[in-house]
Amino acid sequence: MATLNQHPIRLNIIGTPTVGKEVEIRVLIAHPMETGYRLGVDGNERIPKNIIDSILIKFNQEAIMIAKLGTGIAANPLISVFVEVPEKGGMVSVEWKDDQGALGRAEKMLVVA
Amino acid sequence: MKLFAFIVTIFLFCVTNSSQAQSVRQSGNAFLSPDMLRQQHDPTLNPISLWLDQGQELWKSQCQQCHSSVSETAKAVVQFPIWKSTLASSGKLINIEDQIADCWSKKSGKVISNDATEILTMSVFLSDAAKGMTIQVREPQDVPMKNQWQEQMNLAGQIYVRRQGRLNLSCTQCHDQQIGKNLRSDVVSPAFLTGFPIYRFSWQTVGNLDRRLRACYSGVQASVPSTGSPELRALELFLKKRSEGMLWDGPSLRR
Numbered sequence: 001m002a003t004l005n006q007h008p009i010r011l012n013i014i015g016t017p018t019v020g021k022e023v024e025i026r027v028l029i030a031h032p033m034e035t036g037y038r039l040g041v042d043g044n045e046r047i048p049k050n051i052i053d054s055i056l057i058k059f060n061q062e063a064i065m066i067a068k069l070g071t072g073i074a075a076n077p078l079i080s081v082f083v084e085v086p087e088k089g090g091m092v093s094v095e096w097k098d099d100q101g102a103l104g105r106a107e108k109m110l111v112v113a
Numbered sequence: 114m115k116l117f118a119f120i121v122t123i124f125l126f127c128v129t130n131s132s133q134a135q136s137v138r139q140s141g142n143a144f145l146s147p148d149m150l151r152q153q154h155d156p157t158l159n160p161i162s163l164w165l166d167q168g169q170e171l172w173k174s175q176c177q178q179c180h181s182s183v184s185e186t187a188k189a190v191v192q193f194p195i196w197k198s199t200l201a202s203s204g205k206l207i208n209i210e211d212q213i214a215d216c217w218s219k220k221s222g223k224v225i226s227n228d229a230t231e232i233l234t235m236s237v238f239l240s241d242a243a244k245g246m247t248i249q250v251r252e253p254q255d256v257p258m259k260n261q262w263q264e265q266m267n268l269a270g271q272i273y274v275r276r277q278g279r280l281n282l283s284c285t286q287c288h289d290q291q292i293g294k295n296l297r298s299d300v301v302s303p304a305f306l307t308g309f310p311i312y313r314f315s316w317q318t319v320g321n322l323d324r325r326l327r328a329c330y331s332g333v334q335a336s337v338p339s340t341g342s343p344e345l346r347a348l349e350l351f352l353k354k355r356s357e358g359m360l361w362d363g364p365s366l367r368r
Contacts, residue, residue, distance in 0.1 A: 004167050004170070004171065004230065004231060004234065005166075005167060005170065008163045008166040008167055009163075010156075010157065010162060010163065010166070012157040014157060026157050026158070028157065028158075028160065028162065028163060029163075030160075030163040030164075030167075032317075032318075033317075074314070074317055075317035075318060076160040076163060076317070076318075078158065078160075
């Protein structure tokens with residue numbers, strides 16, 4: 001039986017990377033973002049809380065955004081940040097961690113056009 | 114026979130009535146807000162793309178050895194549900210998820226439910242590959258099978274116009290007669306089956322047509338048929354037949 005990657009992640013760079021201009025970094029993560037308030041199928045037990053509690057976006061190993069998400073964020077969150085493109089471009093990377101300890105990461109090279 | 118004529122009359126009435134309201138048959142996408150349409154068409158914004166990534170992996174690891182071409186396999190999406198007869202029974206309607214689950218079970222030797230994540234993911238992947246194909250339901254050629262198939266169509270035609278639930282509403286009252294008006298905070302779209310499975314924001318996940326239809330039953334406070342019940346398959350056939358000739362939209366975003 002195939003094992004599905006439970007949390008696929010899409011990291012995209014939107015816009016043409018030109019030095020000194022901004023590009024958008026978009027991150028889409030597959031995650032149920034379980035609030036801990038919902039009841040299970042039997043109606044008695046609550047489904048345990050499991051949300052992505054932190055997302056770290058780095059650009060050339062330097063943190064450019066740390067997000068602390070709460071239960072108000074919908075499933076499969078979409079996060080986007082704008083960065084100014086430096087002369088040599090660089091590596092964009094995303095790391096996240098959820099309440100149950102699952103980790104995810106993705107990286108993409110930002111090449112100056 | 115009288116009953117059949119009656120249903121046909123009602124069916125024609127529905128079709129002509131809706132065509133008076135709108136000269137062309139419109140897919141549900143025509144009723145989305147510009148923002149949602151933009152999100153649907155941009156894979157970097159659309160959460161369905163995450164399912165497509167998984168589907169791609171599954172296709173490569175599980176299906177590719179036998180089904181070499183994705184686009185050939187995806188043709189089934191616009192042809193199902195089909196009548197399938199087995200040795201054990203005279204036959205039944207099966208939809209694309211049933212078919213995938215059946216194939217999966219045969220391959221892995223384990224029975225898998227047709228709303229399991231893997232099946233749904235595969236269905237999303239195939240549905241995406243079928244984008245732009247023309248809907249053309251595959252009808253059985255064999256006469257006794259064709260009769261049974263027609264019986265299911267008639268049954269679904271009856272369900273479609275039957276008032277039910279505590280709200281005492283039939284499908285046709287909203288999905289033919291109130292198209293374009295608001296229901297809660299959403300716009301009522303005509304019942305054309307052009308883009309399933311859907312990612313529905315209120316579910317926060319992808320769901321198949323069974324789930325959507327069950328939500329309709331529960332919305333009018335009727336007793337909800339179980340997943341995969343013959344009633345839902347018949348309705349799916351009716352809706353697909355109704356959408357014949359329209360283009361397949363692929364997996365869609367809905368509120």
